[in-house]
Amino acid sequence: MAVTPLTLPRGAGAPDRPSIGTATLAALLLGSLAAGIGSAWALMGETPPIGVVRVGVWEAYPRLGGADVDPYGRVLLARAPHLPLAAGEGLQLTAAADEAGQSLTGRCRYRISGATLPSRGWTLTVVNRSGRPFAGQRASALGDADLVVPENGRVEIIASAAAASGNWLRLPAGERVGLVLRFYDTPLSAGVGQLPPSALPRIERLDCAG
Amino acid sequence: MSLASDQAPAPERAPARFRPKGPLRLPRSRLARLVHGGLVFVTLAGIAHILTVLLVPRYAMMDAASVFLGAGLDGRAELVKPDAAGDSPVIDADPRTAIAICGFDLGDGPLRVSARAGSAPLALSVHLRGGGVFYAVTDKAAQRGLLEFVVLSREQFEERAARDDEGDSQRELRVVSPQRQGIVVARALVRQPSDRPGAEALVSAMACGDAG
Structure with missing residues (x-):
């Protein structure tokens, strides 16, 4: 009596199918390793790819100042000495573009105007494309104590390379810039996501040189 | 009586070629092979990506x-x-x-x-x-x-x-x-x-x- 075998020996009963060569397998492994590390590296920029809160032209990463930083935020903090404002300490917002979505540059003149958040003090700093403040002669920052503010409390600042009357924030001529707005000891640091755009200053381009 | 007495003898194994079993064994059609290779590539790249993101903070000394x-x-x-x-x-x-x-x-x-x-x-x-x-x-x-x-x-x-x-x-x-x-x-x-x-x-x- 013929009995059906329980298992087929290797290669029996199935047609020969193509299999992976050692070189192909090595290329697949190396390629995927490079793609995985490369994509991680590409996302390790000056700002984390997730966790952003947008209010008008301003962006905040409130989780960077907490204990529950997301993995990409943790990478950002691990790659260079950052000291983000803690959640109870204040709120940091950055802007890289004006109201029309065009990149901020020292070639243009801007009006920064509107409301500010209740706080014990705030500062506005000009930074380079890497988010680092300009140093030395090109350093430029304002604090609320430097400004002349009308009775309605709405600030109006002219940001430009050429000196302007009133509240003036100097921009480095011709360079791409960013603005960092920090509110110290504000009760709204935890609720930044609920803020309407009108709660923060607008950045309008007035004109550009050249 | 042998249980496998009617069965054909096993063919000789190719010596220099890697012949994996299971998922690494390529399907027959060109398109299926491409999809299969793509899936393996994306999975491995994803694992490398996640490991990189998780390990950099652990070993970085610049924070x-x-x-x-x-x-x-x-x-x-x-x-x-x-x-x-x-x-x-x-x-x-x-x-x-x-x-x-x-x-x-x-x-x-x-x-x-x-x-x-x-x-x-x-x-x-x-x-x-x-x-x-x-x-x-x-x-x-x-x-x-x-x-x-x-x-x-x-x-x-x-x-x-x-x-x-x-x-x-x-x-x-x-x-x-x-x-x-x-x-x-x-x-x-x-x-x-x-x-x-x-x-x-x-x-x-x-x-x-x-x-x-």
Whole structure:
């Protein structure tokens, strides 16, 4: 009596199918390793790819100042000495573009105007494309104590390379810039996501040189 | 009687060619092979991506807590000063603030942090190795002009609680650190450039001593 075998020996009963060569397998492994590390590296920029809160032209990463930083935020903090404002300490917002979505540059003149958040003090700093403040002669920052503010409390600042009357924030001529707005000891640091755009200053381009 | 007596003999195995079983065995059609290879590629790349993102903070030595771990070991906070070119060692430091730092290693015992409130708005925050802030307090919480707390590990906290006398735990604010090492940062706002010396003196006066 013929009995059906329980298992087929290797290669029996199935047609020969193509299999992976050692070189192909090595290329697949190396390629995927490079793609995985490369994509991680590409996302390790000056700002984390997730966790952003947008209010008008301003962006905040409130989780960077907490204990529950997301993995990409943790990478950002691990790659260079950052000291983000803690959640109870204040709120940091950055802007890289004006109201029309065009990149901020020292070639243009801007009006920064509107409301500010209740706080014990705030500062506005000009930074380079890497988010680092300009140093030395090109350093430029304002604090609320430097400004002349009308009775309605709405600030109006002219940001430009050429000196302007009133509240003036100097921009480095011709360079791409960013603005960092920090509110110290504000009760709204935890609720930044609920803020309407009108709660923060607008950045309008007035004109550009050249 | 042999169970496999009717079966054909096994063919010889190809010596130099890798012939995997299971998922690495390629399907027959060109399109199926391409999809199969693509899936393997994406899966492996995803694993490499996740491992990179998770491992970089673990082994990076450039985070603020690693860079400033040795600051203020004499019990006084060390002022963070810009270099000759005007660049701060803290990459995104607000130029309108003064910052001083104490590093700590709870392996040496709990750390008592104290700072006096002044005219400039002041905040103290505790930053961990690899990023993350687990505690922050502003001078609005100061009692009789003094901000004070003790940083300890979970074991040190329990040990301290066990030998507390009545009311001891209410006399000090205890902050349990999830890590052994980190830094305490004192940050004061410089409202006007002329206020800088006062703000620097305020943050430099933060004391970081053995809490016993």
